[in-house]
Amino acid sequence: MTRATAPTVAVRPEVAHAAVEWLVTLQGSDADDATRAAWRRWRDQHPEHARAWAHIEAVNARLARLRGVASPLASTVASAALTPPRSAGRRHAVRALATLFVGGGVAWMTREHTPLQGWLADAATAVGEQRRLTLDDGTHLRLNTDTAIDVAFSATERRVVLKRGEIDIETARDTALTPRPFVVATQAATLRPLGTRFVVRHLTDAGWIGVTEGAVSVRPAETVAAERIVMAGQAAQFTARSVAAPAPLSDAATAWTDGMLVAADMRLDAFLADVDRYRPGHLRCDPAIADLRVSGTFPIADTDRILDALRGMLPVRIHFLTRYWTTVLPA
Numbered sequence: 514m515t516r517a518t519a520p521t522v523a524v525r526p527e528v529a530h531a532a533v534e535w536l537v538t539l540q541g542s543d544a545d546d547a548t549r550a551a552w553r554r555w556r557d558q559h560p561e562h563a564r565a566w567a568h569i570e571a572v573n574a575r576l577a578r579l580r581g582v583a584s585p586l587a588s589t590v591a592s593a594a595l596t597p598p599r600s601a602g603r604r605h606a607v608r609a610l611a612t613l614f615v616g617g618g619v620a621w622m623t624r625e626h627t628p629l630q631g632w633l634a635d636a637a638t639a640v641g642e643q644r645r646l647t648l649d650d651g652t653h654l655r656l657n658t659d660t661a662i663d664v665a666f667s668a669t670e671r672r673v674v675l676k677r678g679e680i681d682i683e684t685a686r687d688t689a690l691t692p693r694p695f696v697v698a699t700q701a702a703t704l705r706p707l708g709t710r711f712v713v714r715h716l717t718d719a720g721w722i723g724v725t726e727g728a729v730s731v732r733p734a735e736t737v738a739a740e741r742i743v744m745a746g747q748a749a750q751f752t753a754r755s756v757a758a759p760a761p762l763s764d765a766a767t768a769w770t771d772g773m774l775v776a777a778d779m780r781l782d783a784f785l786a787d788v789d790r791y792r793p794g795h796l797r798c799d800p801a802i803a804d805l806r807v808s809g810t811f812p813i814a815d816t817d818r819i820l821d822a823l824r825g826m827l828p829v830r831i832h833f834l835t836r837y838w839t840t841v842l843p844a
Contacts, residue, residue: 525561532565637661638678641791641816643772648673651685652695657714657769658791658813671695679714681770682706683726701753705730709745712767716750723748723762731756774811774819781805781827785841792816794837802829802843 535552538544556566638644638656646654648664650671656662660678671693673682684695684706697704697713699720704713709727713720722729724743732740734753743749747759748766765775774791776784782803789796791813805827811819820831820839828844 528561528565531555532562532569535566536569635663640793641814643769648685650687650689650695653683653685655681655770657681667693669693672698674698675713675715675720677715679712679769681710681712681767683710684708700734702734702751702756703732705732711743712770719750719752721748721750723766725762725767768810769813772812772814774813776807776809776811779807781807781823781829781841788813788816788819792839794835794839797838797840799840799842802827802841805829 535555538548539552556562636644636646636654636656638658638660640659642658644656646656648654648671649666652671654662654673657679660680661676662678662680663674663676665672665674668689668691671687673680673696675697680697682697686708687693687695695706697706699713699715701718701720704711704722707728707730709724709729711722711724711726711729713722722731722743724745724747726745728742728744730740730742731749731751733751733755736754739755741749741756741759743756743759746762748762749759750757765777768775774787776787780803782798782800784807785796785798788811796816807823807826809822809826811822813819820841823829823841824831830842830844832840832842834840
């Protein structure tokens with residue numbers, strides 16, 4: 514399968530924040546002709562400003578067109594527009610919106626930006642969404658939150674490319690006249706299952722695999738000689754150069770396939786980082802309570818319910834600046 518490659522375009526964080534500030538300002542009830550003229554001068558002042566603004570418009574328009582509804586950012590922008598221009602609330606809201614666009618990075622990279630990458634993929638899920646697929650050969654896939662894949666079946670190979678996120682795979686026997694190997698490709702390695710079920714997660718410049726049935730061969734992209742077999746009941750992290758020694762696979766690591774998030778004496782900051790994967794926007798843990806411990810089983814389909822449960826379990830309170838910017842603080 515051949516795809517057009519989106520150009521890589523960097524936008525500095527300060528320009529991204531300025532663009533979001535203008536977005537919020539233009540939504541305010543006091544935005545007049547003078548305000549709009551000032552915005553146009555800023556936009557036309559530098560090509561990077563124009564790229565940042567075009568990126569915002571493209572994301573909003575694409576979301577509305579694909580989902581058939583108003584952009585999910587609209588309510589957050591509207592709420593931010595009601596706050597005083599130089600207030601702490603406005604600054605927090607702008608940072609929250611910039612996080613949605615930037616994804617926590619130091620620059621906008623349109624090739625790697627989550628919505629654009631998802632739109633170019635054969636199958637994708639939004640944050641907090643899971644999806645089941647059955648491929649042409651009968652292989653079953655489950656896509657976890659914020660995941661994007663490409664599928665390329667040919668006469669010689671059955672290939673799934675994990676572009677981001679996490680997938681659970683139960684491979685089927687190929688019924689083609691000449692059996693084709695099944696391959697899962699990530700940025701860091703190529704995985705070849707040997708009649709199996711396994712979970713693969715894309716990490717920054719690395720990956721993680723957990724095998725529940727059969728075995729999987731993991732071949733790093735840059736060091737073929739470092740190939741390693743991961744057996745059922747084992748898990749391993751891998752990079753483009755190496756595969757770590759397999760360790761026992763915990764039930765918690767694959768609990769998401771049953772719609773659950775499992776914690777056993779887990780640090781609160783680590784637990785909230787996991788919850789954040791299933792919650793749009795940004796979920797932050799105050800450093801003062803980061804080492805509190807969490808244990809329990811939680812439904813990942815309802816992150817508000819998880820936060821409510823934390824208030825009953827720990828001495829914490831939940832602060833919602835907007836729907837997309839949430840902080841867990843000491844009680």
